[in-house]
Amino acid sequence: MELEITEGALERDDSIIALLQALRDMGVLLAIDDFGTGYSSLAHIKHLPVTCLKIDKVFVDDLPDDAYDVAIIRTVLALGHSLGVRVLAEGVESE
Numbered sequence: 001m002e003l004e005i006t007e008g009a010l011e012r013d014d015s016i017i018a019l020l021q022a023l024r025d026m027g028v029l030l031a032i033d034d035f036g037t038g039y040s041s042l043a044h045i046k047h048l049p050v051t052c053l054k055i056d057k058v059f060v061d062d063l064p065d066d067a068y069d070v071a072i073i074r075t076v077l078a079l080g081h082s083l084g085v086r087v088l089a090e091g092v093e094s095e
Contacts, residue, residue, distance in 0.1 A: 002051070046083075052085055055088065055089045
């Protein structure tokens with residue numbers, strides 16, 4: 001089972017982090033949904049026991065023509081892979 005949590009719902013609160021860790025310890029996978037559209041704090045993300053970053057569709061819609069979106073997608077992919085988590089892009093409708 002995978003629980004999706006929007007980035008905006010994740011506050012830097014030790015009780016939330018403890019709850020999420022307890023869920024992970026029970027085998028629940030945790031995904032940050034709409035990654036990149038909320039208050040992205042790398043300092044915050046490093047404390048979260050997530051298994052997946054889901055890139056919001058807003059960054060996918062104009063690919064491959066928008067150089068900024070390409071750079072953002074590449075950066076999030078590198079970040080996720082470096083952290084050892086899956087990265088998923090929402091709204092992909094073509095190869």
